[in-house]
Amino acid sequence: MLRIENLHAGIENKNILNGINLTIRPGEVHAIMGPNGAGKSTLSSVLAGKNEYTVSQGKVEFDGKDLLDMSPEDRAREGLFLAFQYPVEIPGVSNTNFLKTAVNEQRKYRGLAPMEATDFLKFMREKMELVEMDKSLTSRSLNEGFSGGEKKRNEIFQMAMLAPKLAILDETDSGLDIDALRLVSNGVNKLRSKDNAFVVITHYQRLLDYIVPDFVHVLYKGKIVKSGTAELAKELEQKGYDWIKTEVDTQNV
Amino acid sequence: MSLLQQIKEKDLLKAPSNALQKEAMSTFLAKGIPSRKHEEWKYFSFKNTFEQELVWADNLNSQPPINTQLHAIQANRLVFINGKLASQYSQLLDQIPGLIVSSIAEASTNHSNLLNAYFGKLAATTNESLNALNTAFDPQGSFVYVPQGAICKHPFFIQHITAATEQASFSQIRNLWVIEANAQAHFIESYESIGEKLSLTNVVSEIAVAENAVVNAYKLQQQQSAAQLNHYTQINQAAHSNVKQITISISGAIIRNNLHFKLNGTAANCVLHGLYVTDKKRLVDNHTRVDHVSPHCTSDEKYKGILLDESTAVFNGKIQVHLDAQKTAAYQRNQNILLSDHATIYTKPQLEIFADDVKCTHGATIGRLDEKSLFYLRSRGIPENVAKSMLLKAYAKDITDLIEEPELTQLISQFIEDNI
Numbered sequence: 001m002l003r004i005e006n007l008h009a010g011i012e013n014k015n016i017l018n019g020i021n022l023t024i025r026p027g028e029v030h031a032i033m034g035p036n037g038a039g040k041s042t043l044s045s046v047l048a049g050k051n052e053y054t055v056s057q058g059k060v061e062f063d064g065k066d067l068l069d070m071s072p073e074d075r076a077r078e079g080l081f082l083a084f085q086y087p088v089e090i091p092g093v094s095n096t097n098f099l100k101t102a103v104n105e106q107r108k109y110r111g112l113a114p115m116e117a118t119d120f121l122k123f124m125r126e127k128m129e130l131v132e133m134d135k136s137l138t139s140r141s142l143n144e145g146f147s148g149g150e151k152k153r154n155e156i157f158q159m160a161m162l163a164p165k166l167a168i169l170d171e172t173d174s175g176l177d178i179d180a181l182r183l184v185s186n187g188v189n190k191l192r193s194k195d196n197a198f199v200v201i202t203h204y205q206r207l208l209d210y211i212v213p214d215f216v217h218v219l220y221k222g223k224i225v226k227s228g229t230a231e232l233a234k235e236l237e238q239k240g241y242d243w244i245k246t247e248v249d250t251q252n253v
Numbered sequence: 254m255s256l257l258q259q260i261k262e263k264d265l266l267k268a269p270s271n272a273l274q275k276e277a278m279s280t281f282l283a284k285g286i287p288s289r290k291h292e293e294w295k296y297f298s299f300k301n302t303f304e305q306e307l308v309w310a311d312n313l314n315s316q317p318p319i320n321t322q323l324h325a326i327q328a329n330r331l332v333f334i335n336g337k338l339a340s341q342y343s344q345l346l347d348q349i350p351g352l353i354v355s356s357i358a359e360a361s362t363n364h365s366n367l368l369n370a371y372f373g374k375l376a377a378t379t380n381e382s383l384n385a386l387n388t389a390f391d392p393q394g395s396f397v398y399v400p401q402g403a404i405c406k407h408p409f410f411i412q413h414i415t416a417a418t419e420q421a422s423f424s425q426i427r428n429l430w431v432i433e434a435n436a437q438a439h440f441i442e443s444y445e446s447i448g449e450k451l452s453l454t455n456v457v458s459e460i461a462v463a464e465n466a467v468v469n470a471y472k473l474q475q476q477q478s479a480a481q482l483n484h485y486t487q488i489n490q491a492a493h494s495n496v497k498q499i500t501i502s503i504s505g506a507i508i509r510n511n512l513h514f515k516l517n518g519t520a521a522n523c524v525l526h527g528l529y530v531t532d533k534k535r536l537v538d539n540h541t542r543v544d545h546v547s548p549h550c551t552s553d554e555k556y557k558g559i560l561l562d563e564s565t566a567v568f569n570g571k572i573q574v575h576l577d578a579q580k581t582a583a584y585q586r587n588q589n590i591l592l593s594d595h596a597t598i599y600t601k602p603q604l605e606i607f608a609d610d611v612k613c614t615h616g617a618t619i620g621r622l623d624e625k626s627l628f629y630l631r632s633r634g635i636p637e638n639v640a641k642s643m644l645l646k647a648y649a650k651d652i653t654d655l656i657e658e659p660e661l662t663q664l665i666s667q668f669i670e671d672n673i
Contacts (some may be wrong), residue, residue, distance in 0.1 A: 048632050076634035088629045101643065103634040109634065141647075158633065231666025 001026050001197055002067075002166055007058035009046045009220075016042040018222035019058070025167065027194040030202045030232060031208055034219035035241045040201045041085060043219070044170040048082040049075050063165070076102075077109035079165030083155035083172050090142040095154070099124065099161055100143050106162060127160040131187035144253075149180035156187040168199045173207040185210030207236035218244055256307040256423050257286075258455070263309065264389065273373050275387035278644045284382035286386035296599055297507065297536055299383070302481055310335035310415065310424035317416050317447050326660050327428050328410035328441065335416055335424045336393030351400030354409065360396035367398060367474055371431055375459035376487040381511075384485050387457040392427035394456075397440075401433040401463075408439035408658065413456070415480060416428075418448030428458040432466045434491075440470040446480035446505070456484040464491040464518060470498045471656050476505030478533070485511040490546070492518025500527040501654055502537045503668050506564040513542045516578075526626050527556040527663070528652040531564035531596070532672065539668040545578040545608075552582075557652055559588040559645055560596035561673065570615070571640060578608045585615040590622060590648060592641075593627055593672070642670050 008019040016039045034040050046053050047060065060067040060123070062078060070078065090098075103123075104114040115123065133153055143151050152172050159167050173181055188198065188211050197206065200211055208216070208230060209247055216233045218226040220227035220241070225248045226232065236244075254262075256351050264278050286303050301416045316334065319342070323329065331354065332342035338356040353364060360368045370414040372392070378385040395411045415424050423457055446452055454476075462468050476482060482505055488497055502508045529537040543552040572623045589598045602615035622644055630640035644661050646653075646666050653662050 050572070050628060071637070072628060072631040073634050073636050073640075076632055082632055088623075088625045088646060090629070092627050092650040093630075093643055098643070099632075102630075102635055102637065105639065106634040107638060162633065164534065181286075230538070 001063060003061040005059050006054065007060060009042060009053050009055045011042070011053050012023045015056070016045065016222050020222070020224060022217065022224060024199065026165075026197055028215065029192070029198045029200065029211065029213045031213035032094055032199060032219055033203070033216060033233060033236060035231035035245070038219040039222040040219055041170055044082055044168045044199075044201055047075075047080065047168060048072060069126040073105070074109075074165075077106050081159050081162055081167040083159060083167065083169045085154075085172075087143050087151045088145070090145045090210070091144045093142045095138045095140055095142050096124070099158065100172070102158070103161060123160065127157060130190055132158045132183050133157045148175040149177065152176060152180065152184055153187070153236050157186050160187065160191055162253050164196065166197050166199070168201065170201050171203065171204055173198075173204065181207065182210060200252065207232045208233045220244060220248055254306060255304050257303040257311055259307075260386070267390070271498050274389050276564055277385040278672060280378055280385040281382050281389055284385065286331060287392055293540060293569070296538060296565065297619070299453065299481065299483065302451070305421060305451060307421045307423040307453060310422045316462070317418055317593060319412075319414055319447065320445060322664065323410065323412070323441070323443055323660060324439065326408065326658060328408045329405070330410045330412070331395050332412045332414070333394060333426065334393065334414045335422070336426055336630075342412075344501070347405050349400070349405065350402045351398075352403060352405070353396065353398035354448065355396050357392045357394050357396045357429060362394075364396075365524045366397070367431075368429065371429055371459060372401065376457050376485060377490050379401065379542050383455055383484060384457050387425050387455050387485075389428060390425060393425065394427040395430070397430040398436070398523070398662060399430075399432045399436045399438045400454060401428075402435045403433070403438075404436070405438045408441050410441045410443070412443045412652065414453045414458055415446040415454045415456070415476070417446060417450035417452035417477075417480065419450070421451040422453070423453050424455070426454060426456040428456070430459070431461045432463060432468050434463040435465045436463070436466065437467040440468070441473070441661060442470070443473045444476060444482055444484070446476040449477060449479055451479045451481070454483070456482070458484070458486040460486070460488040462490045462494045462496055466491075466492045467494070468496045471661060472500045473659065473661065474500070474502040474505060474508050475668075476508075478504070478506060480505045481507040483509045485513075487513045487515070488514045488523070489517055490521040490523060493520050494518070495522045497524040497655065498526075499652065500525075500539070500547065500654075501665055502527070502539075503527040503665070504535075506535055508537045509540075510538070511540045511542075512550065513544070515544045515546060516552070519547045520549045521547065522551045522553075524553045524655070526554070526628055526652050526655055528558075528649050529556070529566055530559045530561075530669065530672070531566055532561040534563050536565045536567070540567075540569045540571075542571040542573065543583065544583045545572070545574045545583060548579045548581070550578065550581055552584070554583075554585040555652065556587045558598060559669075559673070560598060561592045563593070563595045565597045566599070568598070568600040568617070569603065570601070571605070572613060572615075574604075574606040574608050574611050574613065576607045579610045580609040581608060583611070583613040587617045589617075589619045590645070591619060638673075642673050645669050645673055
């Protein structure tokens with residue numbers, strides 16, 4: 001589904017990603033972990049198409065198409081979804097109107113007719129129940145005045161509405177208390193299927209107790225330096241990142 | 254013959270009996286068209302327009318088909334084409350004893366005492382030569398008199414159309430609205446033009462609001478690409494009155510607004526909000542002035558702009574708090590979004606405060622569309638142009654939300670959607 005080959009990228013002449021290789025198949029959940037500054041958020045931004053990042057080398061294929069060549073909206077319409085670490089507040093744009101526009105734009109791209117208002121509301125209610133989203137949030141402006149937990153849940157709710165092939169969760173667990181974490185994880189688990197895939201970016205192993213990954217990768221200095229199963233995450237939680245840093249840094253000497 | 258020359262000749266043909274007109278004409282001739290050397294006219298001048306061969310619209314006989322989109326609004330309606338009342342489009346829904354809705358020409362015959370009690374008494378002519386020019390000739394336009402205590406159920410929709418289909422044209426419009434004590438009335442004004450030829454429309458509005466009266470007025474300026482509009486509005490408020498004036502300027506070559514409020518009685522409140530959208534090489538210039546003459550009054554001013562291409566906008570907001578106007582609360586904001594590197598905004602707040610117990614704030618911002626918000630919307634599959642128009646509509650929302658006429662709000666959002 002997604003094939004990243006030798007990806008180098010950076011911002012303002014500063015290299016952050018130094019040759020990422022990663023292949024993701026349908027039905028898989030990949031966790032990407034790593035210390036601060038390793039390039040985790042840069043990777044998600046580059047994949048979603050944030051224009052302040054420049055790619056200097058490498059390629060990314062999404063379902064056989066050149067992902068890096070697409071506009072952010074086309075990436076979304078091809079089935080990529082980024083759950084933001086810091087979702088923005090947009091006063092004056094209602095949550096419902098925003099979702100309706102997004103859903104119908106994606107349908108248009110796939111040659112489908114826009115959803116009727118009543119069908120849309122029914123669909124929205126279903127998904128709201130699925131991710132246990134509070135009804136009152138949908139009538140408000142997009143993320144405006146939402147708590148940190150509500151914003152993250154709104155991201156998962158949007159994901160449920162848009163049903164992407166590949167979802168990247170960028171530190172969705174940061175700033176969440178245990179209850180919110182469970183709600184968010186339950187939402188993700190309900191959306192897992194053999195046809196879609198997830199990339200879960202996180203600092204902590206905690207989230208991975210709820211969303212159990214098939215693969216865990218450690219990102220350090222812009223490269224994946226270690227890959228393993230869920231066991232690797234547990235090992236990291238116990239030992240921290242220092243042993244990997246030392247291992248990598250000594251190899252490089 | 255140039256417009257200025259025509260004006261002088263037309264003046265000679267007039268009966269010299271009207272003292273007000275005579276004085277106004279001599280003021281106009283003495284002051285001339287304000288040039289860019291004039292402090293209040295720094296960014297453009299109508300001088301060049303007066304040099305052109307514009308035909309005085311009195312001499313045009315055309316009755317072109319007009320835009321009736323806003324006729325969907327259930328309203329007491331007056332439609333003027335080049336200043337002349339088009340009675341086939343006009344209607345009166347509210348039957349209230351003492352309510353007068355007519356052309357100024359008709360009022361000068363049927364209600365001359367009432368008309369003369371207000372006409373030319375509100376809008377200054379001594380320093381405003383274009384007002385003087387407007388006053389110097391027989392007035393054409395609307396007269397609305399809302400008697401004491403009358404609650405008008407339907408809005409007054411006043412549509413002014415300048416037709417410049419065959420020839421470049423000049424027209425003058427005058428509005429006089431009197432809202433007596435405890436009365437309530439809503440107004441919708443639309444300034445439109447037909448035809449691609451150059452036109453200049455010179456408008457003076459006088460609005461007298463008596464004690465405890467409530468007035469909501471929405472002004473929509475949507476003219477053709479070669480049309481120029483100069484609109485001077487003076488609103489005088491007595492004690493405990495409330496006025497909300499929303500000015501929406503969305504198309505036309507040049508729009509110059511002078512909106513002046515005078516808060517003459519205690520605890521009078523005014524809201525003056527505006528939205529301007531400019532593109533190509535167009536210009537919108539909003540000069541506002543609020544005179545806080547009496548104590549305990551409030552003024553709430555907010556103007557928002559969206560500028561594209563090589564367009565220019567001017568905002569000059571003057572608030573004058575007079576010596577006796579203690580406990581004044583005056584707020585002023587001007588916000589601008591520039592969507593092009595070649596668009597220009599000149600914004601200037603001007604506060605002159607002579608009382609010592611007042612609360613006044615002002616602020617101006619100039620910025621771009623928020624990149625993060627734009628990316629967020631796009632990352633959900635919403636194309637860039639749709640995302641931009643969503644954000645701009647959201648930005649304009651706190652102005653458009655104040656308009657309690659859904660048809661009008663719809664027209665404005667449609668305009669933003671179609672043009673950006």
